[in-house]
Amino acid sequence: MAKPKVAFYWNASCGGCEEAVVDLAEDILKVVEAVDIIFWPVALDFKRSDIEAMDDGEIAVSFINGAIRTEEQEEMVKLLRRKSGLVVAFGSCAHIGGIPGLANFWNRDTIFERAYKEVPSVENPEGIFPRTETQLGNESLTLPEFHNTVRTLGQVIDVDYYLPGCAPPPESIMDAVTAILEGKLPEKGTVLAPDKSLCDTCPRTESKPEKISIKEIKRPHEITPDPEKCFLEEGIICLGPATRSGCGERCINANMPCRGCFGPITGVGDHGARSLSFIASILGLEDEKKMTEEDVQGLIDKIADPAGLFYMYSLPSSLLKRRKMV
Amino acid sequence: MKKKQGENPKIIVFCCNWSVNPGLRLSVFPDEEETTFKTIVTMCCGRVGPELILEAFTRGAWGVMLAGCPPEECEHDGNYKARKRVLLIKKTLEQFNIEPERVALEWFSTGESDKLKKSVETFIEKIVEYGPLELSS
Numbered sequence: 001m002a003k004p005k006v007a008f009y010w011n012a013s014c015g016g017c018e019e020a021v022v023d024l025a026e027d028i029l030k031v032v033e034a035v036d037i038i039f040w041p042v043a044l045d046f047k048r049s050d051i052e053a054m055d056d057g058e059i060a061v062s063f064i065n066g067a068i069r070t071e072e073q074e075e076m077v078k079l080l081r082r083k084s085g086l087v088v089a090f091g092s093c094a095h096i097g098g099i100p101g102l103a104n105f106w107n108r109d110t111i112f113e114r115a116y117k118e119v120p121s122v123e124n125p126e127g128i129f130p131r132t133e134t135q136l137g138n139e140s141l142t143l144p145e146f147h148n149t150v151r152t153l154g155q156v157i158d159v160d161y162y163l164p165g166c167a168p169p170p171e172s173i174m175d176a177v178t179a180i181l182e183g184k185l186p187e188k189g190t191v192l193a194p195d196k197s198l199c200d201t202c203p204r205t206e207s208k209p210e211k212i213s214i215k216e217i218k219r220p221h222e223i224t225p226d227p228e229k230c231f232l233e234e235g236i237i238c239l240g241p242a243t244r245s246g247c248g249e250r251c252i253n254a255n256m257p258c259r260g261c262f263g264p265i266t267g268v269g270d271h272g273a274r275s276l277s278f279i280a281s282i283l284g285l286e287d288e289k290k291m292t293e294e295d296v297q298g299l300i301d302k303i304a305d306p307a308g309l310f311y312m313y314s315l316p317s318s319l320l321k322r323r324k325m326v
Numbered sequence: 327m328k329k330k331q332g333e334n335p336k337i338i339v340f341c342c343n344w345s346v347n348p349g350l351r352l353s354v355f356p357d358e359e360e361t362t363f364k365t366i367v368t369m370c371c372g373r374v375g376p377e378l379i380l381e382a383f384t385r386g387a388w389g390v391m392l393a394g395c396p397p398e399e400c401e402h403d404g405n406y407k408a409r410k411r412v413l414l415i416k417k418t419l420e421q422f423n424i425e426p427e428r429v430a431l432e433w434f435s436t437g438e439s440d441k442l443k444k445s446v447e448t449f450i451e452k453i454v455e456y457g458p459l460e461l462s463s
């Protein structure tokens with residue numbers, strides 16, 4: 001029997017998801033033995049035309065990482081969708097928008113202005129900006145359109161499963177691949193990670209007091225956190241309570257708080273708003289009755305960039321999706 | 327942006343079931359047809375999470391007001407939570423280029439429906455100045 005065909009593709013991403021596949025180490029041999037990788041731009045020289053020549057649904061599964069920022073990315077994922085039986089949104093950016101999604105605090109014009117004019121390392125007195133078509137003698141050169149707004153993969157095509165994480169850990173990639181090969185798949189639309197919060201599996205949960213009251217917000221660089229204590233206890237914002245478990249507590253074990261790359265647990269519609277909510281609830285909890293509005297404001301002012309912090313990975317998938325542009 | 331002609335402001339007022347709502351029912355509901363705001367009764371203003379406020383905005387609300395009990399009068403201490411959340415959400419909304427004044431939290435005791443009516447009116451006046459919230463896509 002022919003081996004199932006598998007594709008890997010990347011969009012607005014950092015390359016870390018490709019690295020995560022390489023991090024499968026020896027396990028990648030098992031994958032290669034079981035499947036036929038027919039498309040993987042980072043490693044194999046196959047072209048878009050090769051995909052176009054395939055029958056619809058011929059690819060068993062496409063693992064697509066990255067958010068959708070350009071016209072080309074949109075075309076490619078629509079093509080892969082048509083040619084694939086299953087599409088797995090691979091990693092935070094495809095799943096919830098990820099770090100590239102933070103660009104939704106700006107738009108195309110402000111990003112171009114910054115990147116092609118303002119940054120100190122750029123000199124562009126004529127104000128030349130990328131455009132979709134440039135005439136060069138008799139030739140016309142084209143570039144894909146750069147969209148105003150970054151979208152998640154699921155906002156552009158129908159997605160069957162989500163493999164969360166920045167990047168997804170090798171174990172969960174192997175679990176997903178095995179489940180697909182064995183046909184033991186959960187309901188369509190499932191996020192392939194435990195439906196528990198990170199706090200449920202965090203090694204610091206045990207010592208965590210029942211009631212936490214943050215007296216003062218601290219940023220991770222301002223103190224050396226006690227490696228035994230829950231970050232919230234020390235006044236460091238940790239998104240563990242609203243974030244899905246399954247990463248192996250990578251940041252926590254490196255003595256850094258969670259920033260939410262696994263996305264929200266089931267039932268949370270807006271990861272950032274939920275995080276904002278629980279942080280606000282425990283801010284100055286002990287003295288909340290004695291505090292004046294100014295006291296509360298003073299505590300809040302210590303959160304330098306709430307939107308960037310609470311929506312660090314999830315802005316495009318949030319309710320507001322982006323900053324309102326004038 | 328100013329109010330567009332013929333467009334009525336869409337204002338949501340989340341009202342606490344225990345203090346504000348009973349009085350409000352007597353004073354406002356008979357002429358509800360004419361009010362420019364809709365009330366949603368909640369069991370405590372502390373239950374109005376930021377997700378609900380944001381959802382109201384994505385569904386076309388121009389402004390959202392939370393009407394809760396004054397500090398010492400809430401049986402659930404939810405009003406203290408609401409105050410902290412509203413202040414934090416205001417700061418966050420600013421980063422989304424949304425006027426923080428589009429969210430308001432006011433305290434009312436049982437029987438203060440006149441005060442509530444006035445507050446809502448003042449709130450609406452201000453929000454009409456801002457006009458509809460046109461979110462970018």
Ligand code: SF4
Pocket residue numbers: 198199200202203204205208229230231232238239240241252257258
């Ligand atoms: S808040 Fe963070 S540090 Fe505390 S228990 Fe949850 S995940 Fe662990």
Ligand code: SF4
Pocket residue numbers: 165166198243244247248249250251252257258259260261262263
């Ligand atoms: S601790 Fe949080 S941010 Fe870090 S890898 Fe896990 S889910 Fe992602």
